[in-house]
Amino acid sequence: MVIACFNYVNLSFSRVFKQLYSLHIQKLMGARSGQLSMQLFADTFMTVGFGFLIAQLIQFDLLGIMNRIMSIQVPVNFLYSSQMLPVTFGFILLLACIPALYMSWRLPDMSVSMYNNFYRGKAKGRIITSLAIVQFVISFILIIGNISVRRQISLLYDKAENYKGIYIFSVGDNKTSMLRLKENIGSLSGIQAVALSNPIYEWPLSEFSPNGTYESYTSEDGDEEVMEVMGYKLLKGLPWKEVIERYPHPVYLNRTWAQSLFPDGELPVGSLIKEYEPRLKDRPPFGDDHVIAGVVEDYFKLYIPNSLETPVDKGIIGFARDGTDLKVRIAPGNASVIKQIYKEWDLLYPGNYLEHESLYDKVLGNNKKLFELSDLLMMYSVISILLTCFGLFGMTLYAIEQRTKEIGIRKVNGSTTWQIIKLLDRQFIIWIGIAFVIAVPVTWWLLNQWMQSFVYRAAFSVWTYILSFFIVVGITLLTVSWHSFKAASGNPVKALRNE
Template identity: 25%
Template sequence: MYNIKLAIRNLLRQRMGTVINVTGLSLSLAVCLLIALFVQYEYAFEKHNPEAKNIYRLLNDFDGERDPIHPLVFYGKLTDAIPELNDGVMVDLNNEDYFVVDNEQWILSGVIQTTNEFFDLFNIQMVEGPQNPLTDASSAVLSRSEARKLFPDGNAVGKTIRQRNNYDFTIRGIYEDLPVTTTYRPNLILNIHAKEVTDNHQYTSMKNESIHFFFRLPENADQASVAKKIREQARTAYGIDDYKGTYVFQPLTDIHLRSSDTTWDSTERSDIKVVRLFIIVAVLVLLITLFNFINLSVALRTKRNFNTGMQKIMGAETRNIFSYLFTETSLLVGLCVVAALFLTSLALPYFGKLMGAEMDFTLANPVLWGAIAVIALFNVLLPVLVQLWYQMRVNPSATIRSKGRALPKKGNIPVAQTLTVVQIAISICLIVGVVGINKQFDLLLHKKLGFNKENLVTIHNPWSDNMNQRYKLYKQELEKLPSVSGVTGTWNPPGHTLNNGTTMFYESAGEKRQLHLRAAPIDGDFFEVMQTRFLMGHAFLPTDSNKIVINEKCLQNMNVKDPIGIKIRHGFSNRDYEICGVIEDIQNLSLQNESSPAVYYLEPELWVFMVRLNPGDIRKTVAEMERLWKQVEPDQPFRLSFVDEDLQANYTREIRTRKLLTIMSLLAIFISMLGLYGLSMQIIQQRTKEIGIRKVNGATISEVLGMLNKRFLFWVVAAFIIAVPLTYYAMKKWLETFAYKTELSWWVFVLGGLVVLLVALATVSWQSWRAATKNPVEALRYE
């Protein structure tokens, strides 16, 4: 009890040091707790599913490009031929589709098509209806929340919903909403066998690759052996003796965080690199605060040395001094923990919204208290041990004679100076890292995309029997508008997933070859409207019904100099074509990965209009386009989006990461400078007599300022020398994960050093100026 009273009295006596320590540690602890909750959320995916560890997604690896999509008909061939694959399911991740419910139009997201096995593998619990509700091709089931939205009266089972005005599904059941930490969280599940009617080509063709396969493998299964069997089946199914593709199994628990290298993947996912980056930031912020804590504790040792000297002369042992230091530091850290919990509860909703993560704050969370225990332990023990080391090396008699100013023996490592340099180096690393990350993201957001994204919009053309007629009629009406400069069509507009995988076969130098790529059906004027540059050949002519255009990546993979005139068999349409042109790569999704090889061919039935607008009143033009749509197709919704916004949406994770890293880096610098302010204050107070004597002897204010700031300038320079190679290596490694990367310019490092230098000098110069302008008589009287 005595130690507690003494600790409280000392903490109140040293108010400025206490405030700085509490502010810095509370903020950094709150940052660490927020990141700990975020990491817990990211690693929690599929942990609720007891079978998740045995479930795998099948990936096709073709020339180093891994994709999760396969022909629907291939699933049955695999399960019939390979016993290890008998326990699995095929899934079409439609994600979004158009439905009519009770004569009301709905655009529903989270739509998938699958079979009853999905409910078992993904641990879906039925609320109404049987556990295996997809009893026939027209069966459908809704999540509890989606059923409540579509059928507010609560009577969803037995009701009919119509997909795209051409196929009716009957609701057979309702299932419990899946946890937010579920990789695949559908709102509406349809029977995949309906595709026999709605999309027979996809249902029967080995050339249409768009279905995900999941398998629950036995724990002792030889995955490499099973993968070889799958490849053998692929050779037979595709009719290719030298089929180049290989297969790998990806654990279901890895999909959310470890799928950044997969292509043609519509799964919403995060990135393990981002999670690790935030862990590093949390550790750095914690280190800065810890060093602050230690430095200020050591800097405040003058009065404590005097008290300690008196205690040692009175017979106090090391354990008594340790007990007091431990009590004082524990009280301070305990106060910071309470403040940090309060700050975390306030900031978590905003933090979760920024990161796109649904996280809850609860004091019953073991991860929360685990993080607090580890952080608190370090922040109590290390400062106590350092203070104890300092104080026990000071001669008590010398301490009493010098009124507490006696220092440890010469030759000891200057702990405070070392920690300060490391602390400043961390701040420089964070500044350089944030600038480098922003530079990389700016490259991704503004790099050439192979087309002009400005004033370009997409309009959805729903799949139906009359979609071809609707396309022609609406295109004619749009082309009459003076505000429209061009109209074309495609299946996969920029900003959306490319899921039309196929294999192209051709001959070169007398050798039969094959290439796995993306098939892109388009209208004849697609390249003109998109303003895409041709590298070789020409665009489609009116008579080019059997011609095809390839992109630059496809040309590179073909390994031929001049592809014009080469005959190929296009697997997706199962037709023979001749290459007539080569275009620059059109980047549909994120530039984190390289462009996929692609072929473009003419197709009359197109799902998406691409409309190029003239500059002007865009809002008025959009209203006119909607009016024309309602004239042409009053029964279908008008769905328009801007291509630049669709592309921007692909960088949502990167934009969020950039914002949060910037905020946390600024916070870390603030904490660092807060500690530097407290340290400079203590150092200057200890040199008050020296300053007074120098001024009496004629020293000017500028000379005193230079004397006081010189050591801080030296610390920043030393920290810069340490930080540059470390940051360069870390940034170089991080940039290697991008297909398109920025240069690590010299000015990025100089900027980081200058920012920290200016902030540090501004921080300490205020204290220095006050000391330099103080009346020397008052300074000597103070001493």
């Protein structure tokens, strides 16, 4: 809205100059001031009204996209309800009547010399410059923000990559054994590994503290294939399949928990876990045979909320010969094997319920807000760039009209077309440079505040700012260079005669 209002002002400056000549001709032909005022009012009012009608057509196409981005359901008929219509028409009348009344009151009695003194002075030049710089600043903020959010999404994809191809099959109760299904599908083409496991639980380590927080840990257990299916990386200790043959209940700690228990790096393999973490003594399921077997790399949480905002906490993996869930790692490009798994299930338990979910989709789905923010910034960035281009169109006309005589004199004195283009484009490059200097600290502060909510953060890159600079410069030059070339390649004698 800010950019659109600035564009309206800038375009009016270039448009009014041409309207004055038409008005004076009409006066000479006998038109009265009242008639000219009515003509200007109708012209401005209809311009806004026509824009509103076009917006209504676009609105039908974009409403569905907006609902998807914002995860809302606004019906089309709401836009024409008793709640919205008064607001909409009030807004349209405000946008249409104020400039229309000003134009119809001011222009009929204004001469070209009065226009030159009022609209072409240094004060108005500073206003135009300020408005242009603000537009570029907004564009920079949106583009840099959009690129930064995209980098954060790339980090999310990297974190979720390990879970691509992993599916959990469950029946929703603890009565139906999944062991027979595991035996039947283990040899299917496209299946890399199958493991019986139990759901991941979060257990408290301590009671609530006075400030309302408490420590907890996540517990996951599975059979001899669970480490292969989940792809957990062993950092220290004995291999999984070796340790389950040696101990009845081995446990693996994640790196975060191991570092808090063993800061010196020494890992007491074979020792009871509850001897080093006294808070586990009275916590199920730890007994006198749960021993430390090793340390695995920190893994991305798989329960809600499992997002980039969720901190790495204490985690433990144990051994269980049976489980209520079936975790399956499927080779890339073999998702069709899921249908075969359901066929095997129907043969074993005809008519019984079975469901599955993708861990990869679950991780991405629990970061839905990040994708929504990215879509919003992308939409705003595109709108901002389009509106800025429209504004540049008007400002270029305005700048060329101001310097018509100067361009003609320079051409007569031997300036080349390329030199004239550089002269006309230079002020826009200066505006972009000033806007860039303003936008960099502003976006850095905004992004830093936004990043505080994330535990996992994409690394800062100066290329984000450099890329945004070249995007804005490229779009600006594409927008203004046509007018600059047309003015620079014109007949200087004609320009001086018209001036």
